[in-house]
Amino acid sequence: MDFDLFICRSKVGDLLSHITSPKIHIQYAKAKEADGRYKEASEAYRNAKDWDNVIRINLDYLQNPEEAVKIVRDTHSIEGAKMVAK
Secondary structure (H helix, E strand, C coil): CCHHHHHHHHHHHHHHHHCCCHHHHHHHHHHHHHCCCHHHHHHHHHHCCCHHHHHHHHHHCCCCHHHHHHHHHHHCCHHHHHHHHC
């Protein structure tokens, strides 16, 4: 990864707690996912309330089906329920 890009992502990460825009959290989550930082990606998707992606990350990368099921129950996500059922 380019050093300048690393610094930029690092600074964005520091500011995320002050940002309310779901679009920014989703872009950050996609970047973290692309870097293989799945726990951080899941948290960013959670901050964006993108529950289907939180469920997907928990199932596909974090090996945490219990958390995925809990999120499905809490959010009533149809797509999330389909992912859990597979």
